[in-house]
Every structure is written in structure tokens, then in C-alpha cells.
Amino acid sequence: MxxxxxxxxxxxxxxxxxxxxxxxxxxxxxxxxxxxxxxLEKVPGYKGxxxxxxxxxFLRAKKFDQERAFKQVITFYQMKKDNPExxxxxxxxxxxxxxxxxxIGVLKDRAxxxxxxxIFRPGCWDPDKGPITDIMATNFLTMSKLIEEEETQVCxxxxxxxxxxxxxxxxxxxxxxxxxxxxSMLQEAFPARIKxxxxxxxxxxxxxxxxxxxxFMKEKILKRIQIHGPKFDxxxxxxxxxxxPEDFEGSLPKYSNADWCEKLLxxxxxFVEENKYGLLDMTIPAKQQKKADATxxxxxxxxxxxxx
Numbered sequence: 001m002x003x004x005x006x007x008x009x010x011x012x013x014x015x016x017x018x019x020x021x022x023x024x025x026x027x028x029x030x031x032x033x034x035x036x037x038x039x040l041e042k043v044p045g046y047k048g049x050x051x052x053x054x055x056x057x058f059l060r061a062k063k064f065d066q067e068r069a070f071k072q073v074i075t076f077y078q079m080k081k082d083n084p085e086x087x088x089x090x091x092x093x094x095x096x097x098x099x100x101x102x103x104i105g106v107l108k109d110r111a112x113x114x115x116x117x118x119i120f121r122p123g124c125w126d127p128d129k130g131p132i133t134d135i136m137a138t139n140f141l142t143m144s145k146l147i148e149e150e151e152t153q154v155c156x157x158x159x160x161x162x163x164x165x166x167x168x169x170x171x172x173x174x175x176x177x178x179x180x181x182x183x184s185m186l187q188e189a190f191p192a193r194i195k196x197x198x199x200x201x202x203x204x205x206x207x208x209x210x211x212x213x214x215x216f217m218k219e220k221i222l223k224r225i226q227i228h229g230p231k232f233d234x235x236x237x238x239x240x241x242x243x244x245p246e247d248f249e250g251s252l253p254k255y256s257n258a259d260w261c262e263k264l265l266x267x268x269x270x271f272v273e274e275n276k277y278g279l280l281d282m283t284i285p286a287k288q289q290k291k292a293d294a295t296x297x298x299x300x301x302x303x304x305x306x307x308x
Contacts, residue, residue, distance in 0.1 A: 005052060006029075006030070006033065006052035006053055006056060008026065008029075008150070009150050010150050010151065010154065014114070014150070014151055014154055014155075017114070017154055017155070018060070018154045021063075021154070022060050022063050022064060022154065023063050023064045024059075024060065024064060025064075029056070030052075032059055032064055032066070033052050033055050033056055033059065035066055036055050036058070036059060036066060036069055036070060036073070037050050037055055039066070039070050040055075040070065040073060040074075043074070045279055045280035046074075046077075046279060046280075047277060047278055047279065047280055048073065048076075048077045048277045048278060048279065049277050053148075055069075055073070056153070057147055057153055057191040058072050058073050058076075058191045060153045060154065060191070061153070061191035061192060061193060062191075072188070072189065072191060074279075075188050075189045076189045076190065076191070077277075077278055077279045078189075078279060079184065079185060079188075079189040080278060080279075081278060081279050083133075083181065085131075085133055086133045086136055086137050086140075086181070087137070087140070088275075089275055090137050090140070090141065090271065090275065091141075091268050091271040091272055091275070092141055092264045092265045092267060092268055092271060093265065093268055094134075094137070095130070095134045095137050095138045095141065096265065097126070097129045097130055097134070098125065098130065098134050098135060098137075098138040099138060099257070099260075099261040099264060099265065100261060101124045101125060101126060101129075102121060102124045102256070102257050103120070103121055103122065103124045103125050103135060103138065104118075104119065104120055104121075104135075104138050104139060104142050104257065104260075105118075105119045105121075105142075105255070105256075105257025105260045105261070106118055106119065106142065106146065106257070106260045107119065107243060107244070107245075108243075108259075109243035110151075110155070111158045111195075111238065111239050111243075112238070112239075112240065113155060113158075113195065113238075114151060114154070114155030115152070115155045115156045115157055115158040115193075115195045115196075116146050116149070116152045116155070116156075116157050116158070117157075117158050117160060117239065117243075118142070118143075118146075118157050118158065118159050118160065119160050119162065119255065119257065120139070120159060120160065120161045120162070121162045121164070121165075122135065122161075122163065122166050122170060123162070123163060123164050123165030123166035123167070123170065124165070125170055127169060127170060127173060131173075132173040132174070132178055133178070133181075136178070136181060136182055136185065139182075139185075140185065140190070141264060141271065142260070142264065143157070143190060143192055144271075144274075145263075145264060145267060147190075147191060147192055152192075153191075153192075153193075155193070155195070156192060156193030156194060156195040157192055157193065157194055157195060158195050158196045158198070158238070158239065159194065159196065159197040159198060160198045160200065160235075160239075160248070161197060161198065161199045161200065162200045162201055162247070162248075163199065163200065163201045163202045163203060163206065164200070164201040166203055167203075168205065171203075171205060171208070171209055174209050174212055174213070175212075176212055176215075176216075179212045179213045179215075179216050180216045182213075183213070183216035183217055184216070186221075187217070187218055187221060194221060194224065195224065196224050196225075196226065196238065197221070197224055197225045197226070198226050198228060198235055198238075198239075199225065199226070199227045199228065200228045200229070200230075200232070200235070200248065201229070201230055202227060202229065232248050232249045235248060236249070
């Protein structure tokens with residue numbers, strides 16, 4: 001886990017995209033990182049990461065709004081602390097059964113907008129081999145590895161949720177509490193841009209599941225959801241056939257997450273190290289919290305930001 005000075009790996013095209021969409025300025029980037037680090041160092045009990053690369057993820061996710069980035073870092077670690085059954089001692093080996101079942105994976109190619117294409121197939125999950133929280137944990141591990149990529153920090157994720165083969169014996173585990181946890185992770189805690197959610201092959205009882213999920217989703221995310229059913233014409237408008245597997249009427253061979261499974265399992269040591277970071281106590285001084293609340297609408301330390 002790097003603790004050295006950040007070295008940008010973005011292409012000129014990506015730098016321009018980051019400037020336009022995220023308000024990123026290469027000339028002040030190091031000041032933004034330093035400001036966020038110094039703010040976090042003053043939080044009692046904060047034992048989270050402070051390296052440049054880690055903090056930059058949150059700044060980009062929040063369009064370099066210092067207040068929002070600060071709050072998201074705290075929320076990120078608070079989420080992990082509040083849900084030990086999901087995050088305590090979390091490594092790829094612990095959720096190997098989810099990975100090897102093919103529940104979660106990543107396509108090799110990016111979408112035309114540069115986003116990473118994340119595959120989720122809940123119908124492959126066997127509830128007898130582990131609780132539904134293992135799916136949330138595997139999602140977290142996969143996104144954590146992908147968000148290390150600077151291009152993914154800038155371009156975000158496109159989700160393909162393939163509901164094929166999902167049965168009630170799986171769907172019944174989607175409780176309001178679980179839905180709230182997952183929604184909170186994706187919308188509040190994790191430093192990622194969710195650009196689009198595609199839902200395919202949904203079962204007849206999908207409305208029941210979606211009714212539970214959508215009550216915890218922000219309007220912004222709801223507008224990015226597209227339900228396709230068994231027809232993929234609309235999917236192909238945003239993701240071309242030549243980068244999709246035949247499962248989604250694409251040109252590539254049948255989908256397999258074997259490569260991704262192998263890659264993530266090889267990162268066991270990295271996540272063991274990651275588990276050393278966290279929060280001991282989340283008591284933020286009243287003066288500091290009051291300042292955060294009062295300035296949240298100002299749009300950051302250096303510039304006023306557009307709403308994502």
C-alpha cells in the first residue's frame with residue numbers, strides 16, 4: 001500500500017475530463033490532498049489511511065469539495081466499524097465461495113464513456129454457502145480494487161445486474177436492513193461514481209425486490225437505472241456488442257469471472273493490510289462539526305462545485 005507522493009497516471013484526455021467533470025486542477029491537487037489530510041489528522045480516533053492516492057479517491061468522488069470529501073472518508077470508516085459482520089477481517093479468501101460461484105466480476109473492456117463494467121449475477125449465489133452479507137462484502141472488495149485505477153476514479157462504474165436464475169430462495173434474503181446497508185455503501189460511503197445501472201432478465205417478482213431497494217435510493221441514482229427485461233437493444237446503445245459476452249447478445253464468448261476471481265484472490269495480503277486501518281472513536285469536536293455543518297453548502301475550500 002503506497003504511502004509515497006502521488007504521481008498522476010492519467011492521460012491528457014482523462015485530465016481534461018477530470019477538470020471538466022470533477023473540477024480537478026493539477027496545479028492545486030497537492031494542496032487539496034494536504035488540506036484533507038490535515039483535517040483528518042485532527043479527528044480523535046481516526047486511524048484510517050492518509051496517503052495521497054487514498055485521499056484523492058474521495059476528492060474526485062466529491063468533485064474536490066473538501067467538506068463532502070471529509071465527511072465521506074469518515075462515513076467510509078464508520079460504515080466498516082458499524083458492520084463488523086461484513087467488514088471485520090474481510091479478505092478475498094473469506095468470500096471465495098461468492099467469487100468462485102461467479103456472482104461478481106468485471107468485463108475486460110471499458111464502456112465507451114471510460115467507465116468500468118461491473119457484472120452482478122445474484123442468481124449464482126447459494127444461500128447455503130454463506131449469508132447475503134457476503135455478497136455485499138464481495139462487492140466492496142471488487143470495487144476497492146477497481147477504484148485504485150485512476151481512470152475508474154474519473155469515469156466511474158457501469159453496472160450490469162443480470163437477474164437470470166434468481167429464485168425466491170435467494171430474493172427473500174433482501175431485507176430492508178440489507179437494502180439500506182448496500183444503498184448506503186454505494187451512495188454515501190464508497191468513493192465511486194455510479195454512472196448507470198442496467199437490470200436484465202428480471203423475474204416476475206422483481207417488483208417486490210425493487211420496492212424494497214428503491215426506498216433507500218436517491219433520485220439521482222434512480223434516474224440512472226434502466227430495466228431491460230430479456231431484450232438487450234437499449235443495453236447495446238450504451239455498451240457495444242463487441243465488448244459484451246454472448247450472455248448479453250454480444251460478440252464475445254460466454255461470460256466467465258475466472259480471471260477476475262484469480263486477480264482478486266491474489267490480493268489477499270493487500271486486504272489483510274487494509275484491515276489494520278479504521279476508527280477507534282468517532283467523537284468529532286463540537287466546534288469542528290459545527291464548522292463542517294455550516295460550510296457544507298459552500299462547495300469546498302477552493303471552489304464552488306456543481307451538483308453531480
